[in-house]
Amino acid sequence: MDYLPVFLNLRGRLVLIVGGGEVALRKARLLHEAGARLRVVAPRIAPEFTDLTADLHRRPAQVDDLAPDVDLVVLATDAPKVQAALQAAARARRIWCNRCDEPAASDVVTGSVCDRSPILAGVISSGCPGLSRLLAARFDAVISPVIVDLARLLVELRPRVKAHFPTPAARAAFWRRWTTEAVIARLEREGLATIRQELEKELASPHDRNDL
Incomplete structure (x- = not known):
């Protein structure tokens, strides 16, 4: 590298x-x-x-x-x-x-930048700026509006996730559950409000501090 x-x-x-x-x-x-x-x-x-x-x-x-x-x-x-x-x-x-x-x-x-804040990707190709721009454009095409919506929601909830789950392992498990292709597919079908409601419900429920 x-x-x-x-x-x-x-x-x-x-x-x-x-x-x-x-x-x-x-x-x-x-x-x-x-x-x-x-x-x-x-x-x-x-x-x-x-x-x-x-x-x-x-x-x-x-x-x-x-x-x-x-x-x-x-x-x-x-x-x-x-x-x-x-x-x-x-x-x-x-x-x-x-x-x-x-x-x-x-x-x-x-390098070249794909800015879909809060998602940000930077690409370099060691002296070939045209290729970097091409790849950045491809990244931009892959990042759909629903992915950006999910990213913004998770960034918003991050302080509550940290407060709710006491260990790094528990927090990592939470992020894995909510950053999958299945979640993105549900977001496309059901909308952001439904996903937000389920996230809010999980963060409001008691958490077993012996988990993970």
């Missing part, structure tokens, strides 16, 4: 984007959707960046832009020497780096 698949919680975190063109804008939009704060540094910055409430600095990037409050840096310039120098400086400061011109050299790779 070339990478460890992880999802970063960047809400409220500062991301430095070096570059102001199309690639940088695409990354900025994705990061903005994830709730990150954006600081963009480049001599020329596309006007669309103003829609992202980003902190814009129209000048060449400097090593000092890798400030202590930066949690992630995205390098999206067309100058390989600048990219390499800033990447080396970022690593020296222990700041994770996404280098758009050389994904294999990056600490973080974003």
Whole structure:
């Protein structure tokens, strides 16, 4: 396995984007959707960046832009020497780096995203973005509206599940019961209200703390 698949919680975190063109804008939009704060540094910055409430600095990037409050840096310039120098400086400061011109050299790779919140899938194919986009589109087609409804319901009930079932094994058994093809088929036939009613009934009933 070339990478460890992880999802970063960047809400409220500062991301430095070096570059102001199309690639940088695409990354900025994705990061903005994830709730990150954006600081963009480049001599020329596309006007669309103003829609992202980003902190814009129209000048060449400097090593000092890798400030202590930066949690992630995205390098999206067309100058390989600048990219390499800033990447080396970022690593020296222990700041994770996404280098758009050389994904294999990056600490973080974003890939293509299928966003059906609260369901989220990320796909990379090690340098073949077209294939990643194709696979993300296939994931999107597979995730039906009823699956999204079920996911939202289970996320809503998660605190009650944790409170009701005292052990990890009991909670795992609960999730297995309610995340099956049979449950999805019932959801399609009977609707969300019926499934919610049964879930509410189970969570309201006494639980034997000796189970599992």
